[in-house]
Amino acid sequence: MLKTHYCGELKKGLVGSKVTLAGWVDRRRDHGDLIFIDLRDRTGIAQVVFNPQISKKSHAVAEQMRSEYVLKVTGEVSLRPSGTENLKLPSGAIEVIADEVEILNTSKTPPFYINEDTEVDENVRLKYRYLDLRRERMLKNLILRDNVVKFVRDFLHDKGFLEIETPILIKSTPEGARDYLVPSRLYPGQFYALPQSPQQLKQLLMVAGVEKYFQIAKCFRDEDSRADRQPEHTQLDIEMSFVEEEDILKLMEELFTGLIEKVKPDKRVIKPFPRINYKDALEKYGSDKPDLRFGMEMRDLTDIAGQSEFSVFKKVVADGGKIKGICAQGCADYTRSQLEELNKFVQSYGAGGLLTFALGSAPGDINNLTSDTVKSVAAKYMTLEQIKEIGQRLDAKLGDLILVVAGKPKVVDKALGELRREMGQRLKLADPNLLAFAFIVNFPLFTWNEETKHWEPEHHPFVWPWPEDVSILEKNPGKVRAHCYDIVCNGFELASGSIRIHTPELQRRIFRFLGYSDAEIEEKFGGFLGAFEYGAPPHGGIAPGIDRLVMILAGESTIREVMAFPKNQNAVDLMLEAPSVVREEQLKELHIRLRDD
């Protein structure tokens, strides 16, 4: 090794000993005769002093040093003269008096600050990601991610899980997201697909008798990116045989609570994780991934508001719609332009508009509400009693603002749910140190797609329906319940899993119901179903997203901040400049001719 110690290791105990450090120039402070260098490596920063009276030669070298130069320094660890200690640095009580130094490499002036935590344009950061990762924030995120993955591996190994790799080149299947395809050289016109997840493979491992499997698995989906979605992401893929839903949930709760305790002990977790029915989540929060760090639950007001003379409400009720509201505490003083902003907000989610009731001006009991202190366009078409009743249902007080959306049930839930999220953020209702985990359970097996006019799997086609519902599978598909569960945390879907179908008959029946012909089933899933003829055990699993988990733990707002080399929103790697054109010979080998359209 070119070094005997790491910068972050230097402690008072080493005073008097000779050490050799190697790292990067974080900062140089040149006092003419005396030069201080903050030397940085992965573990931290150590101050190196170049004194011409100790070594004229080293001092001359130090005069040439610039930010990010790579150095090897040898010298004695010394206590700093009293009064010059730096309490901000862990190594601030000591310094290294350099007597030998070598510049291992020079550096151009970096395009942005490595040694300061300032916002830098993400294009520039991604282009120079190798420099961006030198910054403390990124290094911390990489270390956190390593800690998370290590904990998970140890935890699952202790529980008897086998870590098994599955291939990256697999078969394209219908359903789900758009596949990334890889052309086959040996088979003209044929393609591999990159896995959207190792779903079928892990089920086949259960048929193989592995019983407890996990993998830190790369997954690929050729869909548009978001703050929490990238073309490739990492899942903790888990599958177990002879389990019931309860076993998986218990395991996950133990994993996550243990993990937080170990890697983020400063975060608060509510135990046990609440379990919320899918239907209730939509009803109360308008989302299947609610942020449970704050309340502000939605309440149905259709029965009250529908009684009023307000034409908007009457029409919505006549059309079979519903009317729901939330209560924003202390927001009765919102200005017209603030309200208009919120109106636009709900409209962007398809709602006709937002109806507001400002309840008085000063805080007080809702029963003291008077008609002249209610501000709302609907007020004159409603009785004071009706407005009070709405307020009571939403636990509102005087001084609060009631926000109401009316329309088609799905649109109301979506728009008001997003508004709840937005208001929670504006009012800073969510405790940043709280991790509000919850299980979302009792999903329906199918969901009706209005556009294709088909029933589609709510989750995926391998989910085990409740046995007592199997008889109504074809007759009343919307009523079939699924052994399917999500883990949500702070408004993000962190994991998704299910107990799987393990008999070929039922699996075929589901495929047929979803509209596949027997020939298609054979072609797309023949191998998979064949395996199930040979004693497939009951099994199930779950797959938490590592990127999202680490993002939440790191307090970051995009998963790009916890990935070493992410792509931008348009799926471009700005550093490698991928994707790129390839040589004509490569295309020829792959039997590919480009279309020009």
Add this chain to the structure above:
RNA sequence: GGCCUGUUGGUGCAGCGGUUUAGCAUAUCUCCCUGUCACGGAGAAGAUCGCGGGUUCGAAUCCCGCACAGGUCGCCA
């Protein structure tokens, strides 16, 4: 594909129709400095204000189009 936001020296920001010769901070370069730690001091260099059109006597500033980026809807079993 739709909607919203942004684009000003290397980086971060200000300027939002007229003494602006585009300002500030920081980085960079030169010189000075033996106890700094976001060292300090003096000086220098560095920008056709994303691109293209238009309005105007006059545009970084107003309008239109385009590009790029971010957020989001659609999409994401």
